[in-house]
Amino acid sequence: MFYCDQYHVPQTLEEAFDLIQTNKGSYKVLAGATDLLPWAREGRGGDVNFESVIDISKITDMSEWQLQGDRISLGANVTIQQLLEDPFLRKHIPVMAKSAVWFADDQIREQATLGGNLVNASPAADATPPMLAMNAELTLQRKYKGKINQRKLSLDEFVKGPGKTNLEDGELVTSVECDSMPGYGSAFEKVGHRRSLVISTVCLAALVSLSDNGRQFEDVRLALGGVGPVPVRLHESESCLISKPVETELINKSADLAVKNVQSRTRQEYRREVVFNFVKRGIIEAMKDIETNYAEVDKNIKPRKNYG
């Protein structure tokens, strides 16, 4: 069970940092609580008692997003449901919606935050692979001697291992920046033993853009989750395809290159086979998705022409 002596709900970042300061050594930051409460139970974390809980979910600064050139900055409190349903986000970071639909269920998505999911760093997390594929960078802030210090870490620098990150004492993840990718086709493949409320055994995020004539890969992004201690970006599989023709043989090769990333302690053979299948399928589904996106492309962005 989850126990605490004090529960604070700061309305601003300043307030949050002040609370961190006052409660040094005995505080716990939480956002959606959707990971913490299930964890604080028999068989997992057991009974946990925090002196001070600092709930940052009401800090409105952290709930917004904005386009900054070809990057998007998402506040850490953006909910998974927003990633699924908001039209702006669906256009600019389409792969997130595809992964979000697999994330638990509507009710949990309304509470779960992007920041919380990334900080939790579960090897089976659904939000991490797509973020990795979009070159995500986290902004970390800390108050030190009255001043706010800020640093940025790429997502793969941030996640160290299962449940372990490079978040330092007193630091908060305030926002996540990633590529804005309208016009890309995307896909998210996942295995689970059923359809809802699933914890991944394997998942893949794929984003693809093609040349104007549709015969060549312009850009490919691939990231895998649930195959090792941390999610992985499949650089080799990507470079195998970028600027190369769209050919089955190359797609197979790309998929094959991904297989060695399976580092899980259990079910290795199964995961290898599935990874191979997912990479292939993810690339193809992402390509099919470009057709669907085509009609929705913003007037300000040059539309892709017909595919020959």
Place this chain on the structure above:
Amino acid sequence: MANFDIQLTVNGRQVSQSVSPHLRLLDFLREELHWTGSKEGCGAGECGSCSVFVDGVLMKSCLMPVAKAQDTIIETIEGLEEQGKLNVLQQAFQKTGASQCGYCIPGMMMAATAALRANPHAGREEIKERLGGNICRCTGYQKIFEATELARDVMNGTLPDDLLKQENDEGPFIGSNSFRIDTSSKVTGSLKYAGDMVMPQMLHMQVLRSPYPHAEILEINTSAAEAMAGVEAVVTCNDVPGIDGFGVFTDDQPVLARGKVRYVGEAIAAVAAEDLVTAKEALKKIKVRYQQLPVITKPEDAIKTGATVIHEDVPDNIVMHIPIRKGNVDKVMAESDHVIEDTYYTQPVEHAYLEPEAGLAYLDADGTLVIQSPSQNITHHRHKLAKILDLPINRVRMIMSAVGGGFGGKEDMHYQGIMALAVLKCRRPIRYVFTREESIIASAKRHPFIIKYQLGLSRDGHIQASRIHMLSDAGAYNCSSEGVMRKAAILAAGPYAIENLIVDAIGVYTNNTPSGAMRTFGAMQSQFATECHLDLCAEKLKMDPVELRLMNFLKEGDETHTRQKLGSVSMLEVFNSALELADWEAGISNSRGSTRSDLGNPGNRPPCTLGAREFPQETVSAGQSA
């Protein structure tokens, strides 16, 4: 410490209170405000029985520290009713028979309400996805979908509202779809299950459970726990005044561990205290010294010579062996044209009723011990309790509270005895509510089986001899193992006329969670093997699996495997009806899958691919559900 001031609106009423900050919204609603409609089925956001609206957004209240509900508007199931009348959705649930045990229903109703608020024209696929966070263990969801669609259509005016009324008001009633008489209490959230019950001066119980699968208990020291402020009683096996031991067939299980523990999760001691936090703290103060013993986890190991003995009075670890013998299997099998063998395995299964175990126990005004709990056999339990407590049988009263799902898992008396001991000690009412985790590890599971199957068939497909050997892990205590072995054995060879049979069902003790009664009681496991094996035989004989069965089915007047003469046998009619309903295409067993012409029958749902909120366009016209 109640140091967090909360203000919010619940079901239209302003609430202002000081609460302990660790409470979840669910606890606040249920324990502080007594809105017990929302339930705790798992406490971890998996089952949805706690779903409520927070500022119009459906959320799982077991995942919300109460502070998150500050200045919000909360709607619970109790808020759905309109002036004491069921709203359209509630009436629709009643009409389609969508509620069975009722425990998931409050959360499910909230989810269905959310689905229709989000999209008043939602088709079935969208409804399914929006209900994807709410688990039901009883209904299979189908009538819940139908109810939601019916409500949708009535609210949109595409169907008239007198479709919500009962069809037949005139009798005869046998054969008619009369409204379930328990539905209204369930769709309003007003029915109280044991965990919803409160009584003045009520204490809260927590139980210390074994961390080891097999260990001798060298010492239990409860003095520190007993000395704690707020603790009213601490009980161990030493508090049993009568003859210890309960069970369904043999009384091999002590109320609280006696001398040793035989499985992880076995109850050792219990505390009754003023509040849950104190009870849990007291548990930590009970000191137990163990000497671990060798552990048996496989039934094959339990029956080896020299295996560790789990129950002293059962030196061979065999709980029950049920044999069936008929004819001359050895001879006939050797003479059969085909002898086909294989081995099948079934797993231990958790009942997962949405309502975790709970009970309220107290002494009546005249000193009678009363226990309200969702027990599936209060008659049997009362017998056991009277003997254990050394009380005349009419001084023990067991009341069966509404059961939020049983499936056999609430047939064992694995906590009522503990509650009784504590009540007798402190003379105050006690409530005990299991967490989901506790329920899973402490209660009995479905028996796993290893089934060696051998059939001897003639060239044309007649089953001439059957040899079925079933070994089952009965776990640490008998529970219903004896009966499960018996039923498994009797039904194993299936509804087929077989003259020569050797069937053995053997249940053995191990240090695993006890196996006990679960829906079908061994018949599902044994017939799983039979029906899979018959298909294998059809494949080997290059026969149609339907023809193979038709050739061998029992008929009226036939003798069963236990030599009972049958009266009427409807097997043929039932079988043909299923095939006809499915539009089954005849053919031999050669994995002809995609070449079949009978696939895609309208009785299929589409394969689910979880599109990212891209639901198929469905046009719903009057009288048609998607």
Place this chain on the structure above:
Amino acid sequence: MNAPLRKSVRQKRGRGVAACWYGIARTATIDRAGAWAELDDGGTAKIITGVTEIGEGILTVLAQIAADELGIKPQDVTIGDNDTARSPEAAHAGATRQTYMIGNAVALACREARKRLIKELAQEWEISEDDIVCSNGMISTLDKTRCITISEAVELCKNRGVVPVGSGSFTANHTGLDPQNGSGSPWQAYVYGAQVAEVDVDTETGEVQVLGVWAAHDVGRAVNPQGVEGQIEGGVVMAVGQTLMEDYKQVDGYPSTMNLAKYILPTSLDVPEVSSVIIEDPDPLSPLGVKGIGEPSMIPTAPAIINAIYDAVGVRIHSLPATPEKVLAALREKRDSADSVEKSAKSI
């Protein structure tokens, strides 16, 4: 009118069938249930027996039975709680026994109560008891020349100093089994069932979805057909869970699936469409002819699914649950052995 199929190499469909049988009420031992009935004021009735609803619909079934026996409506019937200090023994809620054992006991109790009422009315009206019938809240002579409400009849009965109560005990004459060869008559009523399952197998991940189940079950006599369907639908889904995803695990005796995140259950997105047909082969040994459905509804499902997987992709899964890992491993093994057969064929 089959809908067009998706042409796909990756997803493969198949169908399987399985049959089953089951015995009603307690196994190989005599079974019993008792009940009390009272025709109460206002044309209502009280039924007390050892029953509390566990979700299967027993309260409604009993109310319908009582309603027909007494000539009133189910909503006029009040059923008391199951309480060892207040209700007669009806034994346990399990073994698919309640409709059979308790339904029949309630019918017998109602008949006795009705008989008591009719006896008084017959004497009052100076006619034969055989000449009186109850239905639709009315009690009348066969030719309808004399007709009053049941409510009035009960008042009349009570004014004559008699309370129209009744009790019933129903016995199922099962015998034990011979300890050597198992012979015996463990049940007096048997039921039969059969199901067809259609599955979709993803050959790239091994995931199996059950798309449709068609079920036929003999229930003797369906008291509430919608309730029977609900039990079939629920039983099928419980079986789908056990066939594809549920697995209680222990490692060296330590449970490792102790919450619902690890021990996974079918959600609304996992369930097949279930179509049911109810067959009625009434039991000749009991007053009502009813049998039961609660447990048999889930017996044919698992093997039907396993047989359907074979039909779809040519592999037989021998152990439950048929997880994606097992299915994919079986497919791989099949592929590998086909390859090696091919290779050795080529090398000849």
